[in-house]
Amino acid sequence: MSDVWEVLVKSFGLLKDEPRLFVPKIFSTLAASLFLVYLISSPWTISQLNPSIAMILMFASLLMLSIMGVYSSMMLSVMVKSSETSLYNSFIAVMRKYSNVLKASAATxxxxxxxxxxxxxxxxxxxxxxxxxxxxxxxxxxxxxxxxTSYLGYFLPVTLVIDSSFREALGSSMEKSNKNRKVVTALLVSSFLLVGLAFYSAGFLEKLGYIGFVAGRLVSSVVNTYIFTVSPTFYFEQSGSESFQ
Structure with a gap:
């Protein structure tokens, strides 16, 4: 369990030294929150739309939210790999893998x-x-x-950037998880505990209205940033020689 604690502490230290790592998740969370607030406060509702249009709108919304989540997670992996990588360069690096982003988002x-x-x-x-x-x-x-799903895809935000195809990335993530079964399981348990804490905090803040809703999402984004920093930190400790294509 010392390996688990070491990874958790190292990830925390990395975020402390490089606060810009919070930007991708905070940005995607804010964008998603504003979009949801707009839908909630909109004068029209999905129930008032044509069923076909409503279905298209629903899936388009889900795809957009999923893409933002996958994209921000992959950007984090790029920046964890090299602390010198700027937000812009990490954005471009992930954009080159647009096919993997779309396939991973659809699979999600x-x-x-x-x-x-x-x-x-x-x-x-x-x-x-x-x-x-x-x-x-x-x-x-x-x-x-x-x-x-969480276990098999634990390293997917990293392998999606490293491997050339979604199938290869998923296979690499599954292989890496199986090789480090005990550590990955322990890290997943800690992640779920943090998610539970963030969910509870967000639920409390949402009682304050729209501002509380956005504040709750920000709390969740901070926790998610830490969670999605842990997996690439451990991955690159084990496979430091691998580079992004």
Whole structure:
């Protein structure tokens, strides 16, 4: 467990010395928050739109939010690799991998939808039948699916920049996770604990209205920055010789 603690401390020190690492996640979170606030406060609602247009708008919104999340995570990986890399250069480096960004964003949406559909179906069947086993199954599936997805894709923000294709990047991430099973599992546990803390804090701040909503998202972005700094920090400690293409 000393390796885990060392990585966590080193990641914290890196953020302390290089506060600009917070910029990608804060920017993407602010942009996403403002977009969501606009949708919430808009005079028209999705329910008032043509069903086809509403569906297109929903998927376009999901894709945009997913792209911002993937892009900012990949930028972090580039800057963790070399502390001298500027925000502009990291942005350009990720832009060169636009195909991987789009495929990873689409895969994130598909995985999220599958998990959500199965969980929702289990919950609805429970609501109709009253059989608690369906609810237990839905909750169990949700937890296991999130854990497996997070585990296999733990190093994806790094490998998406290093490898030439999304398939290679996913394979490299899975291989790296399996080679460092104990450390990755421990780091994931710490990440989920931090996410839970951030979620609780964001929920409290959201009670303050729109300003609280944005403030809550900023708190989440700070925590997410730390979480997405840990994985490349550990990755490059293990494979320091690898470079971005």
């Amino acid at each position: 949406i598909v995985a999220g939808l599958i998990i959500s559909v199965v969980f929702t179906a289990g919950y609805l069947i429970y609501s109709i039948t009253g059989n608690v086993m369906y609810l237990i199954f839905a909750a169990f599936f949700f937890i296991i699916a999130v854990l497996i």
